[in-house]
Amino acid sequence: MEFTYLHNKCISPSLTVLSRVSISFSNLPKRAVSFHRRRRNLCFATLVDGKRPGEVVSERGGGEEDGFGDLKSWMLNNGLPPCKVVLKERSSHDKELLPIRYVAASEDLQASDVAVSVPNSLVVTLERVLGNETLAELLTTNKLSELACLALYLMYEKKQGKKSFWYPYIKELDRQRGRGQLAVESPLLWSEAELAYLTGSPTKAEVLDRADGIKREYEELDTVWFMAGSLFQQYPYDIPTEAFPFEIFKQAFVAIQSCVVHLQNVSLARRFALVPLGPPLLAYSSNCKAMLTAVDGAVELVVDRPYKAGEPIVVWCGPQPNSKLLLNYGFVDEDNPYDRIAVEAALNTEDPQYQDKRMVAQRNGKLSVQVFQVYAGKEKEAVSDILPYLRLGYVSDPSEMQSVISSQGPVCPVSPCMEQAVLDQLTVYFRTRLAGYCTSISEDELMLADPNLNPKKRVATQLVRLEKKMLSACLQATVDLINQLPDHAVSPCPAPYAPLLK
Numbered sequence: 001m002e003f004t005y006l007h008n009k010c011i012s013p014s015l016t017v018l019s020r021v022s023i024s025f026s027n028l029p030k031r032a033v034s035f036h037r038r039r040r041n042l043c044f045a046t047l048v049d050g051k052r053p054g055e056v057v058s059e060r061g062g063g064e065e066d067g068f069g070d071l072k073s074w075m076l077n078n079g080l081p082p083c084k085v086v087l088k089e090r091s092s093h094d095k096e097l098l099p100i101r102y103v104a105a106s107e108d109l110q111a112s113d114v115a116v117s118v119p120n121s122l123v124v125t126l127e128r129v130l131g132n133e134t135l136a137e138l139l140t141t142n143k144l145s146e147l148a149c150l151a152l153y154l155m156y157e158k159k160q161g162k163k164s165f166w167y168p169y170i171k172e173l174d175r176q177r178g179r180g181q182l183a184v185e186s187p188l189l190w191s192e193a194e195l196a197y198l199t200g201s202p203t204k205a206e207v208l209d210r211a212d213g214i215k216r217e218y219e220e221l222d223t224v225w226f227m228a229g230s231l232f233q234q235y236p237y238d239i240p241t242e243a244f245p246f247e248i249f250k251q252a253f254v255a256i257q258s259c260v261v262h263l264q265n266v267s268l269a270r271r272f273a274l275v276p277l278g279p280p281l282l283a284y285s286s287n288c289k290a291m292l293t294a295v296d297g298a299v300e301l302v303v304d305r306p307y308k309a310g311e312p313i314v315v316w317c318g319p320q321p322n323s324k325l326l327l328n329y330g331f332v333d334e335d336n337p338y339d340r341i342a343v344e345a346a347l348n349t350e351d352p353q354y355q356d357k358r359m360v361a362q363r364n365g366k367l368s369v370q371v372f373q374v375y376a377g378k379e380k381e382a383v384s385d386i387l388p389y390l391r392l393g394y395v396s397d398p399s400e401m402q403s404v405i406s407s408q409g410p411v412c413p414v415s416p417c418m419e420q421a422v423l424d425q426l427t428v429y430f431r432t433r434l435a436g437y438c439t440s441i442s443e444d445e446l447m448l449a450d451p452n453l454n455p456k457k458r459v460a461t462q463l464v465r466l467e468k469k470m471l472s473a474c475l476q477a478t479v480d481l482i483n484q485l486p487d488h489a490v491s492p493c494p495a496p497y498a499p500l501l502k
Contacts, residue, residue, distance in 0.1 A: 004443045014271070015496050051196045074168035075122055075276055083116040085277065085313060086111060087278070098175050105307040114349030115313060118275050119299035123204045124166070127269035129153045132301065146272045147260060148217045151252040154274075155244055173255060184330040184455045184496050188214070188254045200437030201467055202342070203323040210327065218249050254260035258329050262318070263294045275299050284329055286336040289318050322463055332462040339376040341470050343386060343429075344369065344502045347393055351497035353401050356390055360404055364388075376466065379473035383481070421492035423482045430475035434468060441468050443446030 030436075072080070072087060086106040089099040111116060126146055142248035154173075157164045164170065187195060187207045198204040221240035240249070258278045260272050278292055292315060296459040307313060317325060319338040326332055333339070344368040347357050358368045366389055374382040391414060396402050439447075447453055453461070482488075 071168050071172045074496045079119045085116050102312050104310050104312050107309050109303050111305050113303055114302050115301045117298045119298050124274035125270045138426045145217055147256050149255045155252050184459050186254050193454050197457050201464050205332040214250050214253050218246050225412040240447050266294045283312050283314045286333045288316050290313050332459050340373045343372045348497040380477045383477045390499055394418050394495050402428050416490045417493035420490050424492050430471050434471050
């Protein structure tokens with residue numbers, strides 16, 4: 001969660017919108033609605049002041065003049081065992097912003113060393129926030145979003161200023177501003193002009209959909225307030241939508257999204273955790289095995305490789321494509337083995353044989369609307385996976401359809417004209433998607449060679465370039481199959497009920 005101060009307005013930046021509160025505010029008792037409706041200024045002045053541009057910030061993290069010291073000192077004073085990490089920093093592209101901090105090895109480390117073990121008393125989870133009494137009812141009835149609750153909790157904690165136990169941690173989150181490894185915020189916080197960098201990419205629509213989901217979360221916050229009274233009774237402030245304008249909540253939500261850790265093999269109440277010295281101070285990588293892991297009484301990090309003293313420590317970000325890495329954390333991994341694009345194919349519902357084709361598709365593990373994942377470096381395999389589905393859609397003769405139904409596999413009669421039609425449709429599809437981008441791959445590479453390229457434009461260009469490379473490889477694989485056809489003079493079969501691609 002990030003909070004920044006701008007002209008006496010508090011703006012607080014913030015993973016996926018997970019659930020919505022299902023009880024409407026209008027159904028609450030009038031007395032409950034009126035409770036705590038004390039009118040106040042909708043924005044509150046920042047309670048955590050960072051260094052101003054141009055001031056020197058030490059490696060330990062920004063001076064100790066406020067009496068609280070840096071993040072690591074606060075943690076050591078509150079039960080953090082001796083660890084093998086240190087906070088370092090690098091400059092931000094924006095001179096108006098403080099440098100980016102990151103966790104580095106404080107000494108040489110070997111694979112399997114425990115770099116840091118954060119006690120549960122320093123970890124923020126819903127178990128800690130809500131307590132077991134209300135948590136089970138709220139979660140099991142799908143009335144509470146974990147991320148929204150964590151964001152709201154820290155927003156109210158921030159209002160307490162230095163009285164809050166979490167003051168040093170919130171101060172560090174403020175400083176990071178929800179920025180990723182390239183000092184870039186999630187596209188959820190980009191302007192309309194900046195989102196134009198993603199033109200042609202499905203990620204642009206994902207950003208807008210996610211933003212709509214966050215808006216729906218915000219509209220339900222007052223209901224959460226009254227349903228989980230034990231969560232907020234210690235805060236003598238207005239109900240959420242009066243205390244925090246939407247932009248504040250949105251930025252807080254995005255910041256929580258950028259640093260929340262998904263713990264494995266723990267109770268529902270602890271699966272989403274905010275871990276000091278975890279992300280965003282820990283860098284994410286798609287090519288490592290190290291993870292923050294819940295152990296008895298703590299969350300610890302065991303490194304998966306050797307580190308020299310001073311080297312940044314990385315953790316695995318999960319099997320996420322680059323579109324999700326950008327959306328959630330503000331960066332793109334050029335060497336991401338999980339990077340992929342989606343190709344959605346659907347049987348034509350107007351086809352008189354639609355139900356038979358749907359049955360055959362299901363028998364072979366496919367749906368009437370099937371999403372095919374195209375992984376980087378495996379584009380030929382993806383095209384080979386798509387072709388049988390498209391061929392099924394092109395079957396028009398009822399006798400041929402009966403032959404397909406009686407077969408035991410995804411076998412369709414393939415005539416030269418059908419194969420030409422199927423491959424032509426795929427070719428047009430890939431070319432159309434490529435034409436939707438504003439630049440070519442070569443133009444992207446020229447931009448990326450510019451060391452002064454705007455960081456947001458850089459990560460967006462990295463993303464669309466990688467998408468275009470996968471689409472181009474799919475197109476080439478399809479063209480190669482066309483070139484292997486025995487008779488290029490054959491015209492494509494007519495297909496009044498051809499499957500749909502999007």
